Structure formats: C-alpha cells, structure tokens
Amino acid sequence: MHLLLVDGSTYIFRAYHALPPLTRKSDGLPVGCVSGFCNMLFKLTEDLKGEDEPTHMAVIFDHSAKSFRNELYGEYKAHRPPAPEDLAPQFPLTRDATRAFSIPPIELEGWEADDIIATYACAARRAGGKVTIVSSDKDLMQLIEPDGSIRMLDTIPRPGQPPLRWIGPEEVFAKFGVTPDKVIEVQALCGDSVDNVPGVPGIGVKTAAELINTYGDLETLLSRAEEIKQPARRQKLIDNADLARISKQLVTLSQDVPLPLELDALARQPIDPGTLIPFLKAMEFTTITKRLAALLDADPDAWEADPALAAKPVSAVGFDNAARAEARAARHAADGKADAPAVLHAHRTHEAIRAIPFDLDAYTTITDPETLAAWIAGARQQGHVAIDTETTGLDNQAADLVGISLALAPGQAAYIPLGHVSGEGDIFGGGHAEGQMEMKDAIALLAPLLADPSILKIFHNFKYDHGVLCRFGLPVEGFDDTILLSYALDGPQFNTMAELARHWLGHEGIPIKDLLGSGKSQKTFAQVPIPDAARYGAEDADITLRLWHILKARLVPENATAVYETLERKLAPVLARMEARGISVDRQILARLSGDFAQRAAAFEAEAHELAGEKFNLGSPKQLGDILFGKLGLPGGTRTKSGQWATGAGVLEDLAARENVPLAKVIVDWRGLTKLKGTYTDALPGYINPRTGRVHTTYSQHSVLTGRLSSNDPNLQNIPIRTEDGRKIRTAFVAAPGNELVSADYSQIELRILAHIADIQALKDAFEEGLDIHAMTASEMFKVPIEGMPSEIRRRAKAINFGIIYGISAFGLANQLGIPRGEAGDYIKTYFERFPGIRDYMEEMRRRVKSEGFVTTLFGRKILFPNANSKNPAERAFVERASINAPIQGTAADLIRRAMIRMEPGLKAAKIEADMLLQVHDELIFEIPEGTADKAIPVITDIMQTAAEPAIRFSIPIQVDAHAATNWDEAH
DNA sequence: GCAAGGACGTA
DNA sequence: GTACGTCCTTGCA
Numbered sequence: 004m005h006l007l008l009v010d011g012s013t014y015i016f017r018a019y020h021a022l023p024p025l026t027r028k029s030d031g032l033p034v035g036c037v038s039g040f041c042n043m044l045f046k047l048t049e050d051l052k053g054e055d056e057p058t059h060m061a062v063i064f065d066h067s068a069k070s071f072r073n074e075l076y077g078e079y080k081a082h083r084p085p086a087p088e089d090l091a092p093q094f095p096l097t098r099d100a101t102r103a104f105s106i107p108p109i110e111l112e113g114w115e116a117d118d119i120i121a122t123y124a125c126a127a128r129r130a131g132g133k134v135t136i137v138s139s140d141k142d143l144m145q146l147i148e149p150d151g152s153i154r155m156l157d158t159i160p161r162p163g164q165p166p167l168r169w170i171g172p173e174e175v176f177a178k179f180g181v182t183p184d185k186v187i188e189v190q191a192l193c194g195d196s197v198d199n200v201p202g203v204p205g206i207g208v209k210t211a212a213e214l215i216n217t218y219g220d221l222e223t224l225l226s227r228a229e230e231i232k233q234p235a236r237r238q239k240l241i242d243n244a245d246l247a248r249i250s251k252q253l254v255t256l257s258q259d260v261p262l263p264l265e266l267d268a269l270a271r272q273p274i275d276p277g278t279l280i281p282f283l284k285a286m287e288f289t290t291i292t293k294r295l296a297a298l299l300d301a302d303p304d305a306w307e308a309d310p311a312l313a314a315k316p317v318s319a320v321g322f323d324n325a326a327r328a329e330a331r332a333a334r335h336a337a338d339g340k341a342d343a344p345a346v347l348h349a350h351r352t353h354e355a356i357r358a359i360p361f362d363l364d365a366y367t368t369i370t371d372p373e374t375l376a377a378w379i380a381g382a383r384q385q386g387h388v389a390i391d392t393e394t395t396g397l398d399n400q401a402a403d404l405v406g407i408s409l410a411l412a413p414g415q416a417a418y419i420p421l422g423h424v425s426g427e428g429d430i431f432g433g434g435h436a437e438g439q440m441e442m443k444d445a446i447a448l449l450a451p452l453l454a455d456p457s458i459l460k461i462f463h464n465f466k467y468d469h470g471v472l473c474r475f476g477l478p479v480e481g482f483d484d485t486i487l488l489s490y491a492l493d494g495p496q497f498n499t500m501a502e503l504a505r506h507w508l509g510h511e512g513i514p515i516k517d518l519l520g521s522g523k524s525q526k527t528f529a530q531v532p533i534p535d536a537a538r539y540g541a542e543d544a545d546i547t548l549r550l551w552h553i554l555k556a557r558l559v560p561e562n563a564t565a566v567y568e569t570l571e572r573k574l575a576p577v578l579a580r581m582e583a584r585g586i587s588v589d590r591q592i593l594a595r596l597s598g599d600f601a602q603r604a605a606a607f608e609a610e611a612h613e614l615a616g617e618k619f620n621l622g623s624p625k626q627l628g629d630i631l632f633g634k635l636g637l638p639g640g641t642r643t644k645s646g647q648w649a650t651g652a653g654v655l656e657d658l659a660a661r662e663n664v665p666l667a668k669v670i671v672d673w674r675g676l677t678k679l680k681g682t683y684t685d686a687l688p689g690y691i692n693p694r695t696g697r698v699h700t701t702y703s704q705h706s707v708l709t710g711r712l713s714s715n716d717p718n719l720q721n722i723p724i725r726t727e728d729g730r731k732i733r734t735a736f737v738a739a740p741g742n743e744l745v746s747a748d749y750s751q752i753e754l755r756i757l758a759h760i761a762d763i764q765a766l767k768d769a770f771e772e773g774l775d776i777h778a779m780t781a782s783e784m785f786k787v788p789i790e791g792m793p794s795e796i797r798r799r800a801k802a803i804n805f806g807i808i809y810g811i812s813a814f815g816l817a818n819q820l821g822i823p824r825g826e827a828g829d830y831i832k833t834y835f836e837r838f839p840g841i842r843d844y845m846e847e848m849r850r851r852v853k854s855e856g857f858v859t860t861l862f863g864r865k866i867l868f869p870n871a872n873s874k875n876p877a878e879r880a881f882v883e884r885a886s887i888n889a890p891i892q893g894t895a896a897d898l899i900r901r902a903m904i905r906m907e908p909g910l911k912a913a914k915i916e917a918d919m920l921l922q923v924h925d926e927l928i929f930e931i932p933e934g935t936a937d938k939a940i941p942v943i944t945d946i947m948q949t950a951a952e953p954a955i956r957f958s959i960p961i962q963v964d965a966h967a968a969t970n971w972d973e974a975h
Numbered sequence: 976g977c978a979a980g981g982a983c984g985t986a
Numbered sequence: 987g988t989a990c991g992t993c994c995t996t997g998c999a
Contacts, residue, residue: 815987
C-alpha cells in the first residue's frame with residue numbers, strides 16, 4: 004500500500020496567492036483558487052506515475068479554525084487574519100473539486116488537517132504501508148520516518164528548484180538541525196510566530212537544536228537547565244519551562260483522530276469523466292475540461308454542466324414566472340440546497356463568514372492620528388468599511404457623539420474614543436477622559452473618507468448614524484445599510500443587530516445593558532470606560548461587516564436588488580433629512596388644550612363615580628368591568644382572551660344605546676379626553692428639541708410588514724383628526740413664521756390600487772369618471788340610485804369597500820356594521836357577484852401565500868408570511884386576510900416611497916422651495932415660504948401622481964389633493 | 976423595573 | 987376584517 008495524503012490547505016493558499024483572481028463568466032462566482040486547485044491536483048496524479056504511484060489517496064482539509072489547541076492555549080493562531088472574502092466562498096468548491104477527481108476529501112470538526120494526516124500516516128505505516136504527505140508545512144516534518152516509510156513531497160514550484168522535492172530525514176535535519184523524531188522538541192523551544200506558538204522567548208531554531216542535541220529532549224533539558232553555562236539562556240529556560248511544555252503540546256500532532264474513513268476506503272478510484280467533466284463545465288473551465296477530456300479519452304460534449312453547481316441563465320420571463328423562480332431560489336437557499344449559482348455563492352459566503360470566530364480582545368483602540376490614518380488607508384484600499392457610532396442617546400437629533408468604530412474585515416475592527424468622560428460621571432458630568440483622540444482631528448481625517456462616494460460605508464441603521472455624523476460635520480456619501488438589506492430580503496422579522504447576529508452569525512453580542520445598566524441608575528455611553536466601550540463598539544462594526552457580506556450576497560439570488568436599491572437605499576437619506584428638519588409645534592396651544600381636557604375629564608370622572616356609586620380608577624378596564632358586569636349586573640358582557648370583562652369602546656357604546664347605561668357613555672367620553680391629553684397635549688411638548696425648537700420624529704423604515712413606514716418618539720402618524728377635540732391638536736402643528744404648511748394626500752389610493760390589481764372594470768370606470776366610489780358601490784349592490792341615497796346605505800357600502808381591502812370576513816363586517824353575521828355574509832356574496840374580479844384576486848393571493856409563502860407588491864417587494872401553512876386554523880385565516888391586504892397596502896406604500904425619493908430633486912428642478920417634513924402613509928406634509936403654494940402644489944401633486952411611472956402604468960387615475968394653511972388642521 | 980394586556984389614536 | 991405606536995394598569999420579580 005502506498006498512501007498519498009494531500010494537505011488541502013497548502014494547495015488552496017498556494018492556488019489563491021499565486022494566481023490572478025478569476026471569476027466565473029456567467030455570474031461572477033470567484034473560482035480562481037478552484038481552477039488552480041484542479042490544475043495542481045491533476046498535475047500531481049500525472050507526476051506520480053511508476054514506482055511512486057500511490058494505491059490510496061485522500062485530500063485532507065482544515066474544517067474550521069478551532070481545535071483542541073485553542074483550549075490549550077487561547078492565543079494559538081490568534082493573529083491569523085480571516086480568509087479573504089473572495090477566497091472564503093471557494094472553500095466548499097475545493098471539496099467538490101476533490102470529489103470530482105474521485106478522491107475523498109476529508110475534514111473533521113475540531114481537528115486540524117495536520118492531525119488527520121498524522122493519524123492516517125501512522126495507521127498506514129502500522130499496516131505495513133508506505134506514506135507520502137504532499138505538503139510544505141514544516142509542522143508535518145515530525146512525522147517523517149528514517150526508514151522512508153513516511154516521506155513528504157513539496158510540489159510548490161520554486162524558482163531554481165526541481166518541481167518535485169522529496170523531504171526526508173536529511174532535509175529535516177537541514178531545517179531543524181535534528182532528526183525528525185526530535186522536531187517537536189525543537190519547536191517547543193523555538194516556537195512559531197505564524198501559528199503563535201510561544202516557545203521560549205529569545206531561543207531560535209539554532210539554539211534549540213543545539214540544546215536538544217545535547218540533552219536529548221525537552222523534559223531532560225528542563226530538568227537539567229541549571230547546568231547551562233550561559234546565564235541568560237539558563238534563566239530564560241527556567242522562567243519559561245511551562246510555556247515550553249505548552250508549546251510542545253501545541254506542535255505535537257495527534258494520532259488519535261477518529262478517522263471518518265477506513266484506510267481501505269481511500270483506495271484509488273479511476274477518474275470518472277461523468278463526474279469530473281460536469282464539475283469542470285459547471286465551473287466554466289473550458290481549457291482544463293478539454294485537456295482532461297482528451298487525457299481521459301472522453302468526449303467533453305457527452306456531459307452537461309452539473310446543474311447543482313452551474314450558473315443559471317437569467318430568464319426574461321413574466322412577472323408570475325419570475326415570482327416563482329424567486330420562490331424556488333428562496334426555498335433552495337432555505338434548504339441549503341444549491342440551485343442557482345448565486346444561491347450557492349450566498350450560501351457559501353454565509354458558511355465561511357459564520358466560521359470565523361469573534362475575538363473581542365483582538366480589536367484595536369485608536370487614540371492617535373497616525374493609527375487612524377492607517378485604518379482609513381486600509382478602507383480606501385479595500386473600497387469598503389463598516390462604521391458604527393456610539394452616542395449618548397437614542398434620539399439622533401439630541402445625542403452627542405461618543406465614539407466611532409470601523410471594521411475592515413471580519414475580526415478586524417477598531418474603536419475611536421472621542422467623547423468619553425472621566426470619573427464616575429456624577430451630576431457634574433465628569434471631565435474629558437484620558438486616552439482619546441481630539442474630536443476635531445478625527446473629524447478632519449474621517450471627513451474625506453465618509454464624503455467619498457467611491458468608498459462604500461456600511462452601517463447598521465444608516466439613518467441614525469448619518470443624523471449624528473452630519474451634525475458633527477461628517478456627511479456620508481456612498482453607503483449600504485444592513486438593516487435595510489435585511490428588510491428588503493426578510494421583511495421586519497429581524498429588527499435589531501442582536502437578532503441578526505444571533506440568526507446569521509450564531510453570535511451573542513455584548514448586551515448594551517452590560518455597559519449602561521438599566522432603569523434609574525442607567526449611564527450614558529460617554530460614562531462607559533473606554534476599554535469596555537472599545538469591545539462593544541468595535542464588535543458592532545465587526546458584526547455589521549459580517550452581516551453585510553452575508554446579506555449582500557443574497558440580494559441577487561433572491562431578487563431583492565431592485566427593492567433594496569431603488570426603494571430602500573434611496574429613501575434612507577430622504578428620511579434622514581425629514582427627521583432632521585422636524586416640525587414646529589405650538590406649546591401654548593397644547594398647554595391650553597391640556598387644561599381644557601383636564602377640567603372636562605375631571606367632571607366626567609366625578610360623574611362616573613357618582614353613577615357607579617363608588618370611587619374607582621376609570622383608567623382600569625379591570626375595575627370598570629367588575630362594576631359594569633359584576634356590581635351593576637348588566638347583561639351582554641363578553642370576556643377577553645385572558646378572561647377579563649371586555650370594556651372596549653364598542654362594548655360601552657352598545658351598553659349606552661341598548662341598556663341605557665349613562666355610565667358607559669361617560670367612560671367613553673372620559674377615555675377620549677384622557678387619551679388626547681396623555682398621548683398628545685401633555686406628551687408632545689416634551690419632544691420639542693431645545694436645540695432646534697422643533698419636534699423630530701424618528702421614522703422606522705424596516706418595521707412594517709407591508710413596506711409602510713412607522714413613526715415613533717413621537718408617533719406623528721396618529722395625530723387625531725376624527726373628533727372635534729382631536730382636530731384641535733392638529734392646530735398646534737404650525738408652519739415656522741413666514742411659512743405655510745402644505746398637506747398633499749393620495750385620494751382613495753388603496754381602493755384605486757385594488758381596482759387596478761384585481762382589474763375591476765366597474766370600479767375603474769367609477770374612478771375614471773370621478774364618481775363617489777362608495778355611493779357607486781352602494782348603488783351597484785343595493786340597486787339604489789346615487790341621487791338621494793340614504794346615508795346609511797352609503798355607510799354600509801363604504802364599510803364593505805374597506806372590508807375588501809382588509810381581507811373581508813362575514814364576522815368582521817357584521818361586527819363593524821352591527822348587523823347579524825348572515826346578513827353580512829349576504830352582502831359579501833352580492834359584492835362578489837357584482838365585482839367578480841375581487842373574488843379571483845382574493846383566491847389568487849390565498850393560493851400564492853400557501854404555495855410560495857409570500858405575496859408581492861406591484862413594485863416587486865416581497866411580503867413574507869412564514870406561517871402561511873400553520874396548523875392553527877385561526878392563524879391561517881389571519882394570514883389569508885393579511886395576504887389579501889398586503890399587496891394593496893404595500894403597493895400604496897411603495898408608491899409614496901417613490902414619490903418621496905423623487906420629491907427633492909423634482910422640486911429642485913422646478914425651482915420650488917419646499918421642505919418635506921412628514922409622511923402619514925398616504926399624505927406628505929411640506930413647509931413652504933408664505934405665498935408660494937400656488938407654485939408648489941402643482942409640482943408636488945404631479946410628482947406624487949406620476950410616482951409609479953415608468954415601472955407601472957396604472958389603469959386608473961391617481962389623484963392627489965393638496966391644500967396650504969398655517970397649521971396642519973387647516974391644511975389637511 | 977419590566978412585560979403583558981387592554982384600549983385607542985392614525986391610514 | 988389590514989398595518990402601526992403609545993399610554994395606562996396590572997402582576998410578577
């Protein structure tokens with residue numbers, strides 16, 4: 004038996020570094036290393052013919068970075084840089100290549116390739132066989148046997164040397180100065196800087212060999228160290244005895260690896276053209292394919308490229324087919340099955356990134372301009388860098404900048420402390436902490452990098468960081484955002500960096516709570532000690548960079564590029580500017596309203612206590628329920644999920660009307676007033692930013708399933724309008740002096756989109772003619788003329804129209820209209836008969852969500868429903884309704900996003916001065932100079948009305964209504 | 976001090 | 987019947 008063991012890592016790194024980068028033509032998958040690997044493997048089998056021809060063969064790979072040596076010594080291989088990003092995805096392909104040559108690839112979790120090689124080599128020798136190890140790794144030299152039963156072969160080409168160089172005891176002696184069996188003793192002393200094996204400081208190979216040749220082995224040497232004449236050398240050995248012992252353990256190869264394949268299983272197999280050629284074709288290695296086919300005497304055209312690995316042509320198919328192809332790709336990605344090559348690439352990128360361990364102690368703290376300049380140069384050379392800011396708060400319009408982190412590669416990250424304070428940070432805030440860079444120096448160095456659009460800056464939640472950075476003179480051009488990538492791909496299911504890190508990296512980041520504490524004693528980030536801050540901050544940048552690699556690779560195979568690039572990435576800076584502008588709110592108006600509401604609420608409260616015959620907390624639904632349905636014994640009480648009495652507005656209004664309970668009405672009125680007071684008139688003034696004097700909401704671009712925005716702190720998307728008291732709050736939202744507000748809203752946008760998507764001719768005609776759409780619906784359904792229609796009839800039709808948009812059910816409609824279930828069911832039936840397209844649309848969405856797990860908007864946004872096939876019937880019904888609503892709500896959301904993206908350049912081109920301040924789903928609020936409304940409104944409405952074009956040509960008119968006034972109530 | 980539930984403001 | 991965010995009470999730690 005002659006066993007040939009190929010050290011796969013040597014081959015891979017040689018192929019990678021010696022060859023120019025090569026990518027597969029059809030899809031850009033990096034394959035240069037695979038190509039070199041194939042060539043070397045083939046050349047090896049050609050070179051070893053005749054007496055050196057092996058009977059058994061395997062290629063051994065390193066599985067991952069971790070082995071028992073990391074347990075032994077934490078620093079082992081700690082300084083290894085992570086694999087380059089275009090190399091990592093090729094690792095799995097080299098295994099495929101090995102298999103294609105009918106050679107078993109072997110790797111084992113927790114073991115280095117060298118250990119596996121040692122175990123196989125010794126097993127083969129024990130069985131009386133001969134072993135050749137193909138490698139140039141000196142760590143394997145300890146295995147060489149003087150009898151020639153185990154030899155090494157270095158095939159790496161070196162100038163002026165023969166192509167094949169056998170390594171036996173002589174060559175080992177030339178390198179280590181000892182026989183192979185003493186190599187580990189020498190390595191224990193001299194260590195290895197590449198693998199970070201410490202050895203004894205100050206002792207090199209020469210000295211080590213001399214010592215070992217004198218004393219025989221490490222233990223003998225250490226026990227007789229006192230005898231050494233040179234005082235420095237003697238002391239070093241005594242001081243570092245333990246380090247030497249650990250080093251010996253680190254360099255000693257294990258022979259106890261549980262071998263995945265028996266020796267017999269490594270017996271050589273003839274190369275099978277039916278396996279090899281499909282692989283080579285899939286890689287698109289035309290030259291190698293031809294050459295090997297000729298050598299194997301096979302016809303290369305007899306086989307197709309392996310479909311599991313091959314690039315798949317992008318088909319120019321219609322919307323439906325494209326959607327199905329997407330679904331397939333997404334499913335394959337989820338299954339881990341390789342289908343499209345880009346899916347494969349994404350999958351492998353994920354695996355490779357995930358395999359790189361985190362080392363929080365390896366991060367750098369940058370405190371001087373030279374170091375920062377070096378990192379910036381690194382970013383420029385690479386073309387991308389992940390950036391994260393640390394600040395004193397969650398409101399980017401108020402928070403101060405504390406530090407900035409950078410990450411250039413997985414594991415390679417740094418933190419720049421800028422605004423930390425010293426001491427315990429008492430009420431006086433403490434002083435500026437030691438060991439930080441001057442803020443102005445850091446800004447001067449960073450500004451050109453951030454402003455350079457040719458260098459990609461990668462953020463997690465760009466909008467936040469950008470808001471802070473801008474205020475410190477660091478505007479950003481050219482960015483990616485991992486939260487937006489995630490949102491474009493997976494919707495809002497992973498909302499935070501922690502969730503993304505957990506899911507994609509299997510990594511638990513440092514919880515911010517660990518640094519800041521919580522509750523009353525919570526610190527700000529400025530008070531966090533710099534070393535802790537550096538670990539946390541640099542880790543965030545590191546995580547961001549890793550997530551970017553993984554998520555960005557998924558964009559193409561999962562067809563999310565257009566949504567990410569055109570809807571998400573372009574919108575973020577627009578929203579950032581809207582947030583920075585804020586809106587002016589009149590404190591006095593709110594204060595007056597608060598007083599008024601408080602007085603009237605107090606009167607209601609007293610009346611309620613009177614009517615109930617006792618004092619109770621009107622704000623407690625629990626207490627109220629007990630009084631209404633317990634003490635007063637009123638009939639018709641229903642219970643909530645948790646068994647409490649339900650006391651919602653519907654229940655109370657019913658009670659007031661049917662049972663004539665004045666208490667119920669009083670509670671409704673009291674709740675209305677306290678809601679307005681608590682949520683709006685009392686709370687809003689607290690949001691006025693002292694620096695700007697305005698209220699700055701924060702929009703979330705990545706929280707809503709359908710693609711809408713949400714607004715928080717404060718939520719300016721639910722400012723009251725429906726009641727008279729509520730509307731008064733809107734009068735407090737005012738234009739700055741000398742300005743006006745313009746409110747422009749899409750009219751009936753969701754019904755119009757429904758008419759278009761479901762292709763309802765009657766609805767489309769009505770919109771075309773500008774009819775009252777609810778009256779038209781009523782007249783169609785109930786056969787009543789529009790002229791003189793009773794308002795109740797129109798109200799019912801309106802409820803049905805909204806019901807349709809919401810994924811109607813008889814139960815829900817009955818609830819809404821206060822009619823029996825059967826009657827509501829009849830309405831729906833009638834509606835479907837009058838507008839048959841609706842039923843088809845609803846059926847189609849139900850079918851799609853069940854088979855694909857998602858539905859799409861007209862602009863290609865995927866809306867995922869992971870539990871579409873839930874075992875729970877209620878949940879399934881819910882998904883059905885949501886999947887009917889989602890394309891409608893989502894298309895409207897995409898439409899206004901497009902309008903917002905085009906608004907600023909559109910206004911500028913028309914030379915209109917108007918600042919977009921707020922978005923409320925189908926409405927945009929602008930601030931314009933007084934008296935310019937006549938010019939501004941036509942431009943604004945035009946941009947909104949044509950926002951779908953040219954992507955979509957709606958078959959209904961899109962109508963926008965706009966008004967100007969000095970406050971929001973009157974402008975609406 | 977925190978999470979859950981109920982209620983209610985918007986499109 | 988869809989999609990959100992916030993306030994308040996309650997119950998548990």
